[in-house]
Amino acid sequence: QGELVEFGGGLVQAGGSLRLSCAASERTFPTYAMGWFRQAPGKEREFVAAITRPGGNTYYADAVKGRFTISRDSTKRTTYLQMDSVKPEDTAVYYCAARRSVGNYYAESEYAYWGQGTQVTVSS
Numbered sequence: 001q002g003e004l005v006e007f008g009g010g011l012v013q014a015g016g017s018l019r020l021s022c023a024a025s026e027r028t029f030p031t032y033a034m035g036w037f038r039q040a041p042g043k044e045r046e047f048v049a050a051i052t053r054p055g056g057n058t059y060y061a062d063a064v065k066g067r068f069t070i071s072r073d074s075t076k077r078t079t080y081l082q083m084d085s086v087k088p089e090d091t092a093v094y095y096c097a098a099r100r101s102v103g104n105y106y107a108e109s110e111y112a113y114w115g116q117g118t119q120v121t122v123s124s
Contacts, residue, residue: 001023003025003027003028003067003098003115004022004023004024004028004096004097004098004113004114004115005022005023005094005096005115005116006020006021006022006065006094006095006115006116006117006118007020007021007022007023007118008020008021008106008118009094009118009119009120010119010120011121011122011123012040012086012120012122012123013122013123014082014086014087014088014122014123014124015085015086016085016086016122017035017082017084017085017086018083018086019080019081019083020036020080020081020094020118020120021078021079021080022034022036022078022079022081022095022096022115023076023077023078024077024079024098025077026077028098028113029097029098030055030112030118031053031099032052032053032054032057032099032100032101033050033051033052033053033099033105034050034051034053034070034072034079034097034098034099034104035047035048035049035050035051035096035097035098035099035105035111036048036049036050036070036079036081036095036096036097037094037095037096037097037108037111038090038092038093038094038095038120039070039083039092039093039095039117040089040092041065041092043092045095045108045122046114047061047105047106047108048059048060048061048064048068048081048106049061049064049068049069049070049081050052050070050105050106051063051070051071051072051079052105053072053074056071056072058070059106061103061106063089064083064090067083067084067085067086067123068081068082068084069081069082069084070082075118079096081094086120086122087122088122088123089122090120090122091120091121091122092119092120093117093118093119093120094117094118094119094120095114095115095116095117096114096115097110097111097113097114097115098111098112098113099111099113100112
């Protein structure tokens, strides 16, 4: 099993909700920040949200701000992405990622660990 494992993807109707979970190994979870990225068919992977461990500061892409919420439960070594008011354009494979340092939370290249991805499909 990998260091990060995503759960919760599936098919949801537009306007509905879905919650993704990312379970981290004991070695991976003591990280500075966790992030979610997504990749739609034919497109590059893009930043969705991130949360820091000290302070729980959150960062969101403009496309999801106000609709998605990132959170983490340290006791369970799990990070969540609550997706509300989903749209067909949210359809993508969603990836969980972890980083060990401060920096540009929006930059994919700065994340050291990645999950295998979970498919989210939003029907119109």
